[in-house]
Amino acid sequence: MAGPATEDLITEVKEIFRNYLKDKKHRQTPERLMVLEEIYRADGHFDADDMYFRMKNVGYRVSRATVYNTLDLLLECGLVQRHQFGKNQSIYERAYAYRQHDHMICNKCGKVIEFCDPRLQEIKTMMEKIHGFEIDGHSLQFYGICKNPDECRQDEQDVPAEPEAESSKKN
Amino acid sequence: MAGPATEDLITEVKEIFRNYLKDKKHRQTPERLMVLEEIYRADGHFDADDMYFRMKNVGYRVSRATVYNTLDLLLECGLVQRHQFGKNQSIYERAYAYRQHDHMICNKCGKVIEFCDPRLQEIKTMMEKIHGFEIDGHSLQFYGICKNPDECRQDEQDVPAEPEAESSKKN
DNA sequence: CTGGCTGCAAAGGTTTTGCAAAACA
């Protein structure tokens, strides 16, 4: 992680988003800008429902529909990236002014480590050439067991240690 | 793709599955073996519902629950692999006697190309070392536009050309 | 026999959709 964004960065991404909306003739609603702001203010990985409740906790009343709508727009303009970490659920994270990276996920505790390797870019370039494909994105995850000796390396204890902590979600 | 499996291969994977079931003290039911057979007989990528209807078309009455159950077992013993191609749905394919590969997916027509590059293994090994992670699997997809000039390269036609053909699914 | 497995249907969790009201341009 890189920690929450600075006020400057937040101003910057909002500006980018506004330009994008104007360009695509989409409306510039407070809900859309608030979702973007909250993403960059908080940092880290989140799912759509996380964002829904985060907005509520910040005192902002939005619907899930708007959250999904906005996330789609942010994906389209490249301010947000979408991942799937093995579950049938989309995970998002901010993408602007943040180094390109991939993810390594612990199957026991759910911890996510970010990494980057230039060789992936080489693979991508070669595959584009070989197959005449025009690649505009990728998704790479490694799955395994992290080095946490207490929870994850207790060799075949039967306790599966449910990944991820619960947040205070309610409808 | 490699085409459907030979009878010999089907016999072989069934034997592997039987041994696995015996070893894990799971029962060797006709449903489980039929699902495995159908996977190797047909080849290609499929989702759980595809398999449910394929079984029905072959005249075999199974439930979705059994399909999911069996796919989990086949994943555990390595005869099947699971992927997610950008949608919130699991896609499966056979994994035995089939080269290790990753996928390149066309965002327009949904076509899936398989590829393999040894550099990925190098990345994996390095990340294991650097982060003390014990990696036991990965997932790599490239997304983009394939070279199909009719459907996919008609530069910004508005027709999004719904990926994937529909099969005759009903309950 | 007997506990694991099955089919069926209902429940669960995530995402999408329909619609009237609100609000951007």
Add this chain to the structure above:
DNA sequence: TGTTTTGCAAAACCTTTGCAGCCAG
């Protein structure tokens, strides 16, 4: 003012679960 966007709730979609009956071991 005209449409897009919104909130809400219902629907859709994929997957899991509960349960009575079945069957492999």
